[in-house]
Amino acid sequence: MFTCPRCGAATPPPLCRHCGHVFGTIDGVYQLTEDPNLNLDEARGAKYIGYDAVGASYYDKDYADSACGRADLLLAEAMAERIGRGLLLDLGCDGGTHAVPVALRGCTVIAGDISQVMLTLLLRKAAANHVPPGRILPCRLNALAIPLADASVDGVLASTMLHLISDHARVLSEMRRVLKPGGSLMLTTNSPGIRNGPAPAAGAAPAADDPNGAYLRLQGAFDGRYWEILNQWGVRASYASWGFDQFAECAAAFGNMTHVHIPFEAPRTWTLEEAFLHRMRGRGYSRQQSVPDDLHRRAFAQVTAEFVDTYGPEFGSVRFAGGYDGLDLHVFTK
Numbered sequence: 001m002f003t004c005p006r007c008g009a010a011t012p013p014p015l016c017r018h019c020g021h022v023f024g025t026i027d028g029v030y031q032l033t034e035d036p037n038l039n040l041d042e043a044r045g046a047k048y049i050g051y052d053a054v055g056a057s058y059y060d061k062d063y064a065d066s067a068c069g070r071a072d073l074l075l076a077e078a079m080a081e082r083i084g085r086g087l088l089l090d091l092g093c094d095g096g097t098h099a100v101p102v103a104l105r106g107c108t109v110i111a112g113d114i115s116q117v118m119l120t121l122l123l124r125k126a127a128a129n130h131v132p133p134g135r136i137l138p139c140r141l142n143a144l145a146i147p148l149a150d151a152s153v154d155g156v157l158a159s160t161m162l163h164l165i166s167d168h169a170r171v172l173s174e175m176r177r178v179l180k181p182g183g184s185l186m187l188t189t190n191s192p193g194i195r196n197g198p199a200p201a202a203g204a205a206p207a208a209d210d211p212n213g214a215y216l217r218l219q220g221a222f223d224g225r226y227w228e229i230l231n232q233w234g235v236r237a238s239y240a241s242w243g244f245d246q247f248a249e250c251a252a253a254f255g256n257m258t259h260v261h262i263p264f265e266a267p268r269t270w271t272l273e274e275a276f277l278h279r280m281r282g283r284g285y286s287r288q289q290s291v292p293d294d295l296h297r298r299a300f301a302q303v304t305a306e307f308v309d310t311y312g313p314e315f316g317s318v319r320f321a322g323g324y325d326g327l328d329l330h331v332f333t334k
C-alpha cells in the first residue's frame, strides 16, 4: 500500500483511490520523490549518496543483462522463506542484486532507490532473468521518507545502504513504521562473503603474511595518493555516514536480532585493474561523488603515471584471490 504523492492517502498504485492522481512514471519507474539523487549539503537535510554516477561504472559490464549469481539466489531463498513469500520492500535496491532473485523466489518486491539509473538497470536485470510481470514495482523514492502506509509490508531489506545516509536513525524508524507487526527487517553484509573485493585500506597496512598483501598494499597506496593530491587541491571525500554499528542500532530499536548463516563456499579472483582501478577510474566509489570530474581525471592520471614509473606498466595485473566463505543475514522482528 503506497501513499499518494499528491494527497498522501493510502492507495495501491498507479491510480489514487482518493484524489484520482495517476502516479508519474519515467521509463517504467514510479516517481515517488522529487528529491535529487545526491545530497551532500547538510543544510538541505540529511546527506545521502545516490548511485546515479556510481552505477555508471559500477555496473557497466554485463551486470544488468546477466543471470543472478548463486550466492544471491541462496540469500533470496532465505529471505523469501522468512517473509512467507509475501511483500518485500528492498530499500536501496540498486540494480536489482537482491530484488530480482527474491522476486524469482515468489515474493512481490517494492524495489526502492533514489537512483533512476540503478532502477533502469534493475528493469533490465528483471527482464534478463524473466521475472513474471507485476512481481517487481520499481520506485524512485527517498529512504528518509518512505512513501508507503504504516504496517504495509511483510519484510524490509536494507542491504549495504544505511551507511550511505547520514540520518540512519530516521531511515530505521521509517523501515519500522512500514513493517507489519511480526514483519522482518533484514540486513545483509559483505562479510564474511566477499562480493566486490576488499575496500581500499584506510591507512591500515595488511598483515605481513597476508597472501593478498601485494594487492592490498598497491590498492591502499593508489587510493591514498589519489586523495593526497585531491586534498592538496582542496577536494575532500564525500562521506555520508560510515561510522556506526548498524546491527547494534537495529537490535536496540527492535529488541531482538537473529543471525542466519548460510553455508556457501566459492572461490573468486580478480586483478587490481578489473576491480579497483576500473571502478575508481569511473568515479565509482561513493566517496568520490564530491570530486569534480576534471580534477578526478587529472588526479587519477597523475597517480597512474607515478605507479607506472615505480611499479612498471603491468602494475594493474596484480591478483587478489578471495572467495565466499558463507553468507550472512541479520533479521529483526517487529
Ligand SMILES: C[S@@+](CC[C@H](N)C(=O)[O-])C[C@H]1O[C@@H](n2cnc3c(N)ncnc32)[C@H](O)[C@@H]1O
Pocket: 048, 049, 050, 051, 052, 091, 092, 093, 094, 095, 097, 098, 112, 113, 114, 115, 118, 141, 142, 143, 144, 158, 159, 160, 161, 164, 165, 188
Ligand atoms: C551499495 S548500494 C546497495 C546495493 C544493494 N542493496 C546490494 O546489497 O547489493 C546502495 C544503494 O542505496 C541507494 N541510496 C542511497 N541513498 C538513498 C536514499 N536516500 N534513498 C534510497 N536509496 C538510496 C543508492 O542509490 C544505491 O543504489
